[in-house]
Amino acid sequence: MFYLQMLAQYIGQYLKTRLQYRSDLVVELVSDLLFQGVNLIFIIVVFGHTDFLNGWSRDEIIFIYGFFLVPFALFSSFFNIWDFNERYIVKGELDRILTRPIHSLFQIVLERMELESLFGAITGFVVMAYAGARLGLSINWYDPILFLIFVIGGVLVYAGVFILIACISFWADARTSIMPMMYNIGNYGRYPVDIYNTVIRFVLTWILPFAFVGVYPAAFFLRREEWYVYSFLTPVIGVVFFAISVFVWNEGVKRYRGAGN
Amino acid sequence: MDKYIEMIRIRFLMMLAYRTNYYTGILIYSINIGAYYFLWKAIYGGKETIEGLSVLQMTTYVAVAWMARAFYFNNIDREMAMEIKEGKVAVELIRPYNYLTMKTMQGLGEGIFRLFFFSVPGMLIVSLIFPIRFSADIYTWALFSVSIVLSFLINTQINLLTGMTTFFLFNNTGLIRAKRVIIDLFSGLLLPLSFFSQGIQEVFKFLPFQGISYVPSMIFTNGFSFSETMQAIMLQGMWVLILIVPIQALWILAKKMLVIQGG
Numbered sequence: 001m002f003y004l005q006m007l008a009q010y011i012g013q014y015l016k017t018r019l020q021y022r023s024d025l026v027v028e029l030v031s032d033l034l035f036q037g038v039n040l041i042f043i044i045v046v047f048g049h050t051d052f053l054n055g056w057s058r059d060e061i062i063f064i065y066g067f068f069l070v071p072f073a074l075f076s077s078f079f080n081i082w083d084f085n086e087r088y089i090v091k092g093e094l095d096r097i098l099t100r101p102i103h104s105l106f107q108i109v110l111e112r113m114e115l116e117s118l119f120g121a122i123t124g125f126v127v128m129a130y131a132g133a134r135l136g137l138s139i140n141w142y143d144p145i146l147f148l149i150f151v152i153g154g155v156l157v158y159a160g161v162f163i164l165i166a167c168i169s170f171w172a173d174a175r176t177s178i179m180p181m182m183y184n185i186g187n188y189g190r191y192p193v194d195i196y197n198t199v200i201r202f203v204l205t206w207i208l209p210f211a212f213v214g215v216y217p218a219a220f221f222l223r224r225e226e227w228y229v230y231s232f233l234t235p236v237i238g239v240v241f242f243a244i245s246v247f248v249w250n251e252g253v254k255r256y257r258g259a260g261n
Numbered sequence: 262m263d264k265y266i267e268m269i270r271i272r273f274l275m276m277l278a279y280r281t282n283y284y285t286g287i288l289i290y291s292i293n294i295g296a297y298y299f300l301w302k303a304i305y306g307g308k309e310t311i312e313g314l315s316v317l318q319m320t321t322y323v324a325v326a327w328m329a330r331a332f333y334f335n336n337i338d339r340e341m342a343m344e345i346k347e348g349k350v351a352v353e354l355i356r357p358y359n360y361l362t363m364k365t366m367q368g369l370g371e372g373i374f375r376l377f378f379f380s381v382p383g384m385l386i387v388s389l390i391f392p393i394r395f396s397a398d399i400y401t402w403a404l405f406s407v408s409i410v411l412s413f414l415i416n417t418q419i420n421l422l423t424g425m426t427t428f429f430l431f432n433n434t435g436l437i438r439a440k441r442v443i444i445d446l447f448s449g450l451l452l453p454l455s456f457f458s459q460g461i462q463e464v465f466k467f468l469p470f471q472g473i474s475y476v477p478s479m480i481f482t483n484g485f486s487f488s489e490t491m492q493a494i495m496l497q498g499m500w501v502l503i504l505i506v507p508i509q510a511l512w513i514l515a516k517k518m519l520v521i522q523g524g
Contacts, residue, residue, distance in 0.1 A: 027435025038446045184292045195303035
């Protein structure tokens with residue numbers, strides 16, 4: 001309850017600061033939209049030259065991209081820990097975090113919120129609605145519930161992977177550029193995994209399970225029964241990865257000795 | 262002239278000092294190339310060629326487009342924005358050199374550094390992992406070299422223009438980001454421009470962007486005939502000249518209405 005109250009407080013503060021500079025906010029939203037637009041244009045142009053991508057049609061690929069945008073938007077709104085090392089370890093900010101009465105990870109999530117990224121989810125819904133209508137997808141009563149579960153699973157996958165990478169800073173103080181690399185690997189999950197070779201597929205499923213953010217859960221709504229097992233694994237993988245990452249985080253915090261000044 | 266060459270050297274040495282940052286950079290580019298490699302293989306499916314390019318040529322195209330990007334890409338627009346915002350530009354203006362030329366030279370120093378420590382080793386690594394065909398023809402390499410220098414100039418000029426908008430807009434982070442996304446698509450980095458529909462290609466002909474990535478990559482993959490190559494390089498050169506006009510105009514205007522915020 002206390003945590004929810006804190007969340008509400010921080011969101012309120014955040015909105016106040018952002019709305020102070022409205023034109024900046026608008027430009028940022030437009031450039032986000034542009035970025036998503038470019039990815040869609042890529043898909044559309046490519047499908048001007050082929051009808052199927054390993055058996056997946058244009059609208060199915062677009063639907064997968066639309067689905068991907070929703071968990072990704074939630075992830076980028078709340079888990080901006082890509083500069084955790086520089087911001088918190090090198091500058092010693094973590095000392096301050098540890099004096100706060102809430103869990104250190106939650107405190108960082110609150111401080112680094114970027115709520116404007118949530119608009120990406122709206123784009124995702126629009127894209128899915130467009131592709132879904134063209135595919136003639138039906139919506140059952142249980143679909144919204146499963147959608148919610150899958151999206152949360154996807155967010156947890158992303159969060160788990162990135163928290164784990166942030167945790168490296170607790171053990172090694174060398175500056176790493178693994179974070180941007182992960183963003184690029186994450187892009188692999190936007191396309192059907194069966195276009196990749198077995199090694200990459202294995203990595204995307206079990207080691208860096210980005211396929212659970214895009215293609216696997218989306219396959220359920222596309223009624224691709226051969227992928228159902230993976231679809232339903234989404235929340236499991238999400239919870240497992242997130243739990244591991246929080247555990248490692250707690251261990252890391254115990255080891256933390258401060259930047260020393 | 263000496264001072265500009267010195268500037269290239271200093272920037273080169275500066276980059277050399279931080280070279281470890283670049284090893285992961287090569288990995289990131291390789292990951293990107295890998296993603297597009299598999300994607301294109303699936304797109305081709307059983308097809309021999311699309312728009313005159315074979316799968317092999319397409320893979321080479323993607324690889325060379327990304328590795329060439331390491332050479333022509335620079336952040337001088339962001340640097341200019343910072344210098345203008347922080348008021349440092351005032352000091353730059355009283356120094357005995359042309360600010361814009363200096364920025365270009367710094368970009369060139371960065372580009373040369375990345376060419377040797379990023380593009381060349383990166384290309385070698387990528388060619389070990391993915392099937393890529395290097396042209397054996399010396400003319401192809403020569404024309405490619407000319408073309409890539411021109412892409413650097415066009416891209417840098419566009420960066421100068423974007424950077425200068427800070428004088429008028431004060432905060433242009435969004436604009437810089439938008440510009441980057443647009444260039445990635447319109448320059449042919451993500452996919453060859455010949456894949457777009459005819460109508461859109463006509464529009465591209467009147468834009469400078471294709472000179473950044475599409476032209477050198479097509480030359481490298483032998484996707485252009487000789488006359489097409491010559492025409493494309495001429496067009497690149499023309500754009501370099503044309504872009505000088507808005508840069509100078511904006512520069513004169515900017516100096517007139519320059520407001521130093523603090524300092």
